[in-house]
Amino acid sequence: MYYVYIIQSKVAPQKYIGFSEDLKQRIKDHNSGLCPHTSKFKPWKLKFYAAFEEKQRAMDFERYLKSGSGHSFSSRHLI
Numbered sequence: 001m002y003y004v005y006i007i008q009s010k011v012a013p014q015k016y017i018g019f020s021e022d023l024k025q026r027i028k029d030h031n032s033g034l035c036p037h038t039s040k041f042k043p044w045k046l047k048f049y050a051a052f053e054e055k056q057r058a059m060d061f062e063r064y065l066k067s068g069s070g071h072s073f074s075s076r077h078l079i
Contacts, residue, residue, distance in 0.1 A: 002021055002051070002058035003023040003049050003050065004049065004065065005017070005020065006049070007030060007044040008045050010043050019058055019059060030044045048074070
């Protein structure tokens with residue numbers, strides 16, 4: 001399975017949208033500081049995820065969520 005996820009910082013009003021094949025490990029990586037983009041806002045809380053069987057569909061959904069309309073959609077419907 002391929003996962004698209006949204007995490008939110010517990011200490012700042014920051015959110016991060018990502019993609020992974022191993023969601024549990026990826027969240028652990030974010031919270032341990034291994035990811036440069038998220039290390040300064042840890043700890044993180046998983047707010048949403050979607051699972052896909054096809055990698056390309058997951059990557060397309062991640063790209064959409066990172067777009068302007070995707071940000072609006074996720075704010076209204078996902079988190």
